Amino acid sequence: MLAEELGVPKIATGDILREAVRQETPLGIEARRYMDAGELVPDTVILGLIRDALADPAAAGGAILDGFPRNVAQAEALGEILEEGGRALDAVLALEVAGEAIVQRMAGRRTDPVTGEVYHVDHNPPPAAVAERVVQRPDDREETIRHRLEVYEASTRPLVEHYERSGVPVHRVDGDRPIEAVQRDLLSIIGH
Numbered sequence: 039m040l041a042e043e044l045g046v047p048k049i050a051t052g053d054i055l056r057e058a059v060r061q062e063t064p065l066g067i068e069a070r071r072y073m074d075a076g077e078l079v080p081d082t083v084i085l086g087l088i089r090d091a092l093a094d095p096a097a098a099g100g101a102i103l104d105g106f107p108r109n110v111a112q113a114e115a116l117g118e119i120l121e122e123g124g125r126a127l128d129a130v131l132a133l134e135v136a137g138e139a140i141v142q143r144m145a146g147r148r149t150d151p152v153t154g155e156v157y158h159v160d161h162n163p164p165p166a167a168v169a170e171r172v173v174q175r176p177d178d179r180e181e182t183i184r185h186r187l188e189v190y191e192a193s194t195r196p197l198v199e200h201y202e203r204s205g206v207p208v209h210r211v212d213g214d215r216p217i218e219a220v221q222r223d224l225l226s227i228i229g230h
């Protein structure tokens with residue numbers, strides 16, 4: 039929604055990785071074992087993807103980064119990549135949702151493999167026409183979700199303070215509300 043509103047591409051490392059897994063590229067085969075286990079894919083792999091995506095002319099006017107950076111080393115590398123290109127982060131948007139609500143959301147998440155549209159079995163159910171074909175992400179099994187949350191606490195949460203110290207504007211947004219309310223806040227933060 040933000041990418042559409044701003045007219046810039048969304049660079050989501052998870053989406054790029056899932057596409058590589060689907061196409062069974064060497065990168066996808068390597069990444070898959072980390073993803074299925076709920077572990078982070080090695081930084082060198084991720085940084086290669088980000089360098090390519092940011093160098094794409096489509097991203098010349100900016101981009102929304104989603105799911106990246108995931109740890110402080112990635113954030114520092116991103117800073118260098120942006121600086122080399124004479125660019126900088128405009129803002130960090132931290133969508134905050136409590137652990138149990140996350141488990142409930144991810145366990146109910148379903149994706150339409152044709153359109154990429156994401157649904158939730160209770161909160162945003164797929165229309166009848168696509169209900170038969172939606173799929174669950176392999177890493178959205180409850181045990182894997184719980185491990186991903188541990189990885190988040192250890193590696194990703196420290197990023198919020200890292201960015202607060204760095205002077206980049208950090209906006210913490212309560213993500214445990216209806217989609218429309220979260221969207222409204224995000225749009226007002228980016229000035230739309």
Ligand code: AMP
Pocket residue numbers: 051052053055072073074076077078079080084104105106107108112177186
């Ligand atoms: P996501 O779609 O953002 O939830 O990511 C799904 C999975 O892809 C994660 O659990 C990781 O295994 C991998 N992944 C995505 N983005 C990153 C990243 N920035 N660094 C390391 N691993 C990542």
